[in-house]
Amino acid sequence: MMIYFDHVATTPMSSEALDAYREVAEHFYANSESLHQAGNAAGQLVQESKDKISRLLKIPSEGLIFTSGGTESNQLGIRCLAAGTQKKEILVSPLEHSSVYQILDYLATNSGYRIKFLPVDSKGHVTPTILKQALSDQTGLIVIQAVNAITGIVQDIQALNKVAQTAHLPLFVDAVQGLAKVPLNLSDLAGFSASAHKFNGPKSCGLLYLSPQVLTQAPYPYVFQQNGFLPGTLAVPEIVSATVAFENAWQAMTENLTYVGQLKKQLLAALAPTIHPVASWAEYPGICGLILPRTPGQSAATEMGQQGFCFSTVSACSIKDPRPDRTLTALKLTNEQINRYIRISFGPSNQAKEVETFAAALNRNYG
Incomplete structure (x- = not known):
């Protein structure tokens, strides 16, 4: 999978x-x-x-x-x-x-x-x-x-x-x-x-x-x-x-934009209350930022990656940079919160069933 x-x-x-x-x-x-x-x-x-x-x-x-x-x-x-x-x-x-x-x-x-x-x-x-x-x-x-x-x-x-x-x-x-x-x-x-x-x-x-x-x-x-x-x-x-x-x-832009918006709404509705969204107002819904309650984001991405779930923390081009992400710092997140940040990004090929499976696994492991 x-x-x-x-x-x-x-x-x-x-x-x-x-x-x-x-x-x-x-x-x-x-x-x-x-x-x-x-x-x-x-x-x-x-x-x-x-x-x-x-x-x-x-x-x-x-x-x-x-x-x-x-x-x-x-x-x-x-x-x-x-x-x-x-x-x-x-x-x-x-x-x-x-x-x-x-x-x-x-x-x-x-x-x-x-x-x-x-x-x-x-x-x-x-x-x-x-x-x-x-x-x-x-x-x-x-x-x-x-x-x-x-x-x-x-x-x-x-x-x-x-x-x-x-x-x-x-x-x-x-x-x-x-x-x-x-x-x-x-x-x-x-x-x-x-x-x-x-x-x-x-x-x-x-x-x-x-x-x-x-x-x-x-x-x-x-x-x-x-x-x-x-x-x-x-x-x-x-x-x-x-x-x-x-x-x-x-x-396909209009259709895709509506579709990934539906996926983001589904994910946010399914998350445990201890997992907090970041910039939920963001105008492009293909990206969903989350802060885990305890676990570092990179640890979660690695552990769930071994189970077949592919997501990230920050930009792939800056993932090896030890400095806190500038965007999250500008949004007033603390370094400790930034450390627990993960990024989910959708595409038109994703399915609602995948969101359901992912949300259940994220809640079970880190919620």
Whole structure:
């Protein structure tokens, strides 16, 4: 038996995405930059993928860059936007993915940037008022995640972007956990990131958008692939497969959002009263954070993992970091509570029976 409740960490590839990958890998293996017929055919598939994505998101296709995943998209996007201004202050929320903090630490240490953390309200939101009050004449870039991977808290990106645009400042959004899962208007942003394996596409295929209307500076000299932003041979099978997965997830988004919401309600109703939900108000219901009454979260994840239950504690990218999770700290949880935190994340492939089985086991072992 295996019950998989770790869809935030990664999702299984859909059958359509797998079929597309096999087809392209077998028949369109040429380098998409090559000038011969086979190369042109592969390059055409890349352009068609860009056109499909840009049409759905209402963004210009020339702003799209294919990367190795969400981490590279975040770090390349932030680096390029930061270099596009002479101002050295970057505003960032305290609910970001570790990859965002890594590149910000690098910019602060090596390039003299000042990183200013935005406060959040009692529900974990950066409000337009909070953002307005934090702006200064030295602010050059704003970085705010769309959907938090630990709690499911969703920021009002459209309202925050209005503040940024009024101040003539670029807003970069980590949309890795939000794209094709919750409705997001990303069309007027300076930039955003996404990753295919979060919506049933392949791993090692990310998406970065940098608006052609915003000043950026590419980090690599004499690079001509992808408008000069990223060197390397494009992984055409991954790109086509990711596009298929994205189209399918986009079309099913409303239905999937309702369905995972039903699963979360079922789980919360079935839990023992000693197991406490965290951020139960979070707008994206595919994530359910819980605090166990006594047991460390990592111990529970390991013990129940041996029984076939797959769930997590914090982000898989930061699970080895000994420091308390920034998101949970920002929500005023104590270090001792954070130690007992577990994260359940649902996908459309999960079943109500699985929730029932999991809740019974969790209550029996730790309730």
